[in-house]
Amino acid sequence: MISEKEILVNEELKNRLIEIRRYLHQHPELSFQEFRTRDYIASLLDEWGIPFTIIGETGIFVDIIGENGEGPHIGIRADIDALPIQEKTGLPFSSSNTGIMHACGHDGHTTILLGVVYQLYQRKNLLSGRVRCIFQPGEEADGAAQQLINLGVLENPRVDVMLALHLWPHLPHGTVGVIYGAVTASCDDFVITVEGKGGHSARPHQAIDAITISSQILQALPTLVTKSSRPVEPVVVHVGKIHGGTANNVVADNVVLEGTTRAVTLETRKRLKIQVMELSKNIAKSFGGKAAVHYKESHPPVINTQWVTHALEESAKELFGSEQVVQLKEPSMGADDFGSFSEKVPSTYFRLGTAIEDKPSYDLHHPQFDFDEEIIPIGVELFIYTIKSRLQKGVENKC
Structure with a gap:
């Protein structure tokens, strides 16, 4: 020895x-x-x-x-x-x-x-x-x-x-x-691309506002932490980048949200992926739009x-x-x-x-x-x- x-x-x-x-x-x-x-x-x-x-x-x-x-x-x-x-x-x-x-x-x-x-x-x-x-x-x-x-x-x-x-x-x-x-x-990244229908702000009923859809998604994502996770388990769902819109009087037809999720158990990590994708798509659908989610699993x-x-x-x-x-x-x-x-x-x-x-x-x-x-x-x-x-x-x- x-x-x-x-x-x-x-x-x-x-x-x-x-x-x-x-x-x-x-x-x-x-x-x-x-x-x-x-x-x-x-x-x-x-x-x-x-x-x-x-x-x-x-x-x-x-x-x-x-x-x-x-x-x-x-x-x-x-x-x-x-x-x-x-x-x-x-x-x-x-x-x-x-x-x-x-x-x-x-x-x-x-x-x-x-x-x-x-x-x-x-x-x-x-x-x-x-x-x-x-x-x-x-x-x-x-x-x-x-x-x-x-x-x-x-x-x-x-x-x-x-x-x-x-x-x-x-x-x-x-x-x-x-x-x-x-x-x-864990550290996983997501990109949510929200698709609506462009139009003039004077006629919003003829358009589907991707910014409005994105705002609803932004408000809903934190519930994956506050309402869908165990209160004693640390979880992060964060959006750090948004891009969308071209002018103040145009209804945006496309918005991109970029964010990250973090979890300390493999089970929660897997669940967050499913929930981010389902929540985004369902909210977009409820407003007549679409959401495509690219979810990249990085580090366990x-x-x-x-x-x-x-x-x-x-x-x-x-x-x-x-x-x-x-x-x-x-x-x-x-x-x-x-x-x-x-x-x-x-x-x-x-x-x-x-x-x-x-x-x-x-x-x-x-x-x-x-x-x-x-x-x-x-x-x-x-x-x-x-x-x-x-x-x-x-x-x-x-x-």
Whole structure:
């Protein structure tokens, strides 16, 4: 077994990981355009003598095969893409790519996983089973995780359990936030195209007003939250964009509504799709018009498996102390495509706090988002400790 002392990130490795993080932060790339990021990760793995596999165009995974007998196959995912945001942090290593920024901590996630790879590979003679470390492109886009799954990233051999983290500015620095069940919501998008019949505003009886129909749909959609959902279950139905009409004295014949739905259970997610489509079509029909609904399923909810989450929570308590571990009170209505992994494999996705008292703390996707790099060794140690202390020997009997 790997000793606790051996897995600690020493000063030399910590400084190297900070250097890596700063390079990644300075050279962000958008979803599915992470070619330089992929090449940089590959160059580090080559330098360390660690074999890797390119998956898709910009994804990479590393299999660390234990030399200490049979054991479970454990996966860890880190997202590598950035956002279309102009950075305003003023950091000396700010983004060199105009309008692109690591504003969601993915540079930290990637660095942490690189630290895990480095540490575990040096000690593979003490490992059982296999650890697959996945550097995933396109988390900020649609369907990236599912694309890797379709390409077989969970197979050959089959991955038994998946882990992931997200840096979290809503918790104190170094605090580990866990939750049982849903961690993030599903995220699905819809476009409702309302068709009426154009005409002159002076003769409305000869026309079918698409704006009036759309207003009725807008008023009715929130009832899917207030009247059709359990009051204790978080649900979002939101319209954020409307386009219609050409002049103030013309009855509009066409209006387009664009929105999103979010849910924390698969059942509610499925129901919302049906209800948005039926409600829109029925209201339009009642006014003599039509509604076509294009409903795009994007990310399922991230749902933590109880026994995997318990393993992570107990490991964090042993490593950092119970006071550094909190159970989150509610899921986030934000989304993460790690849900595609948690649908297929027992998983846990946890938060790692970055907020420092008396220092400004900006939310994810903010142009001034940043984090204290002392968080990097904490993430590395928690992943490794959870793997070696529980998951390496506990998958079969659920820890």
